[in-house]
Amino acid sequence: MQHPGPALTCGATRTILVRMKPPAIAIDGPAASGKSTVARRVAEELGYTFINTGAMYRAIAWHLARRGVAATDREKICAQLGHMPLQFGKEGTVSTVLCEGKRLSAELTEPEVNESVSSVAAIPEVRAFLLQKQREYNEREAVVMEGRDIGTVVFPDTPFKYFVTASEEVRAARRAAQGLTDSISERDKNDRERACSPLTQAADARVIDTSDMTIEQVVTEIVTDIRNKMPTKS
Ligand code: CDP
Numbered sequence: 001m002q003h004p005g006p007a008l009t010c011g012a013t014r015t016i017l018v019r020m021k022p023p024a025i026a027i028d029g030p031a032a033s034g035k036s037t038v039a040r041r042v043a044e045e046l047g048y049t050f051i052n053t054g055a056m057y058r059a060i061a062w063h064l065a066r067r068g069v070a071a072t073d074r075e076k077i078c079a080q081l082g083h084m085p086l087q088f089g090k091e092g093t094v095s096t097v098l099c100e101g102k103r104l105s106a107e108l109t110e111p112e113v114n115e116s117v118s119s120v121a122a123i124p125e126v127r128a129f130l131l132q133k134q135r136e137y138n139e140r141e142a143v144v145m146e147g148r149d150i151g152t153v154v155f156p157d158t159p160f161k162y163f164v165t166a167s168e169e170v171r172a173a174r175r176a177a178q179g180l181t182d183s184i185s186e187r188d189k190n191d192r193e194r195a196c197s198p199l200t201q202a203a204d205a206r207v208i209d210t211s212d213m214t215i216e217q218v219v220t221e222i223v224t225d226i227r228n229k230m231p232t233k234s
Pocket of ligand 1: 030031032033036053054055057058117118119121122146147148149150187188191
């Protein structure tokens with residue numbers, strides 16, 4: 001969706017189009033908190049593009065594992081960063097990651113990716129590389145972006161920040177129900193303790209504990225809040 005911004009009328013004859021930055025909705029939270037499903041639904045409701053930044057980190061972790069590069073080998077990883085055959089794009093209104101033209105999907109949740117992704121994501125150069133690509137998505141269109149540092153680092157100025165969480169038990173049960181092998185508490189610990197862009201709630205984020213909520217209740221709470229905050233068109 002393009003956002004040309006409102007038309008300002010100056011005097012009787014001239015109309016100036018003010019180009020406003022399209023809105024960015026930031027949805028952060030720990031592993032298996034339900035934020036992907038919620039973010040995708042919020043994007044559908046608003047007609048915005050849904051961007052899954054976890055998939056971007058996962059794609060890099062997957063590619064490195066395939067090449068036999070250790071997730072802790074910062075030097076080798078930095079040397080490969082600009083030369084990986086990965087493309088971050090979108091199909092319709094959903095972000096995609098392609099490797100040599102093929103869309104990555106099940107590969108991104110393989111056990112070895114679950115194990116290595118938080119180490120890869122702790123490398124500052126990896127984060128800087130992806131930060132630029134994440135911001136590019138919002139240059140021309142409105143986005144709902146989910147991750148760990150969207151409200152704190154990627155779009156610190158957006159007024160639309162949500163921190164979606166749930167109790168550890170509920171999150172573990174949700175991940176198990178997906179049939180995935182994933183030690184989420186270890187990944188969360190790594191994500192919270194890393195020096196660069198750790199998982200933390202932005203001071204101005206609205207925190208939503210989804211432990212006892214349905215997906216639709218969470219989506220309604222977020223969409224209602226966004227609509228209330230949107231400047232009204234005159
Ligand atoms: O889906 P789930 O909550 O398990 O994780 P994800 O969103 O796919 O993210 C996988 C991993 O990528 C996280 O555990 C973080 O280590 C990293 N990540 C990050 O550091 N920053 C982001 N904005 C998104 C993901």
